[in-house]
Amino acid sequence: MTAQLVSGAPASEHETRVSALRGRMAADGLSAVAVAGPENVYYLTGLDHLGYFAFTLLIVPAEGPLTLVTREMERPTIRAQLPGCRHVTFGDGDDPAAVAGGALAEVVPRGGAIGTEDAAMFFPPAVHARLRAGLPDRLWRDATTLISATGAVKSAAEIALIRRAAGVSDAAMLAAIGAARPGTAECEVAAAAWHAMFTHGGQQPGFAPLIRPLWMLDQEHVSWGDRLLESGTGLFIELSGCIRRYHAPLSRTVYLGEPPEGAVRAHAQALSGVDAAAAALRPGARTGEVYAAWQAAVGPGERVRHHCGYLVGIGFPPSWVGGGEVLGIRPGGQVRVAAGMTFHLMSWVGGHVVSDTVLVTAQGTERLTTTTRELIRLG
Incomplete structure (x- = not known):
């Protein structure tokens, strides 16, 4: 070697x-x-x-x-x-x-x-x-x-790389949000995200940034086009910085102008869900217990998703999830959580999404991506 x-x-x-x-x-x-x-x-x-x-x-x-x-x-x-x-x-x-x-x-x-x-x-x-x-x-x-x-459990050296990747993720997200205005093309938002990633020391990530209007939100792996952003609509942005092949994804939902009816409530529920999942994500817990905490927080009436997060770290194109087999936080999951694991925690409620990369510590979790989680209104 x-x-x-x-x-x-x-x-x-x-x-x-x-x-x-x-x-x-x-x-x-x-x-x-x-x-x-x-x-x-x-x-x-x-x-x-x-x-x-x-x-x-x-x-x-x-x-x-x-x-x-x-x-x-x-x-x-x-x-x-x-x-x-x-x-x-x-x-x-x-x-x-x-x-x-x-x-x-x-x-x-x-x-x-x-x-x-x-x-x-x-x-x-x-x-x-x-x-x-x-x-x-x-x-x-x-x-x-x-x-x-x-x-699955990251070393100190790996965690340091994921922290750096999280910094690149935050820089790219801020750049994308800064470029998103009514009349701007989606591809311009993507260009701003790419530019920030590379100027902040990142390399090409496993996934390209996923940027699309909320009316296309359910097309989960479709990204930007040449569509113009319209006032009164929402935009989904999910991306990850990459340092030495280590990733730290995050996503935010932004609104161009006044948020539509129900957006404020969905935002609050999504935050409640991701916070509940983070609180349950402790050493010794099973992934199914973490999912149950998320589901209880967002409300039993919300659509049951296949997971509310997944293990993240090394990634090569075409994904940042570490290969075809995704270790997800799923209903009934029996995987034991351990200190040193890093997860992309996701909370989808209606048409609103928020997610962050978190590190499991001996005491609980630490949020590595730090972009504001306030309701984002633009233009």
Whole structure:
């Protein structure tokens, strides 16, 4: 491993993470795990680039050096960032499953068990199937939870990066709010947010800022267009700064002119909900209990949402939630909350949304994003 990595964490921290994963592998009887999700590869090695669009596989054996399988053209990047990692490449037109299978065969004995991320969006099913078919004398197990759970509790170094990301988020949100006026195009609001992100030291986040009028609010992952902002309407803004791939999202609802009927009440309920969730988000609590506190605060008559927040931290495009599997605060959730976790707490009531990134501490929670939560009227 390198002495200094672009992730901002020292080599010793990555080595500790790999050692902890190997401890869980030993308990599960795994000879190796094959990690495909960019967030998990980054967490274990610090590899930060945009080459994850091509198949990438990190092989963590029970002992010995890590192996990274990538497209051939990534060789200079891997050499610069991870000189201590064994690197195996495939050329364009080659079968990455065959190359990865050869690398796994070298470190996993016949009859040995290999854990894979079966839910990873970056592990194509066709590649996964060919990989398994090429090594029929190995045992294959779903290690998705084992691998994804490694980064749930953040270290001091990670928390410091998330704090910096929160500062970028606040700067971008203030810039977006400052640009939002009747007659302004949505794309101009987006441009202001992007400019603030990058001038405050951020890098490209996993998601682009989500900016849309409230009449489109239910189109949850649709962002800005060339529409002009109109007086008497509302605007939803959700975004996150990004520092060394760590995120701290927040969202605000702003009104252009006088808020419509019911907006003041919805704003108060949304705030009550996010505050109740933050109060319940304590070490030892279960995520279902946190959701129940949010639902009780916003009122039983409000539409039940699939979650009122989710674990956040490392993210690569196309999302900031850490991969396809989202650890959410959901009805009946049984995940235990622990100090050092960071969550994007969200409260949707009617057409009004407010959210912040919070850190779970030994005493409760600390709000990391600090943009005003007052009802925002513009123009």
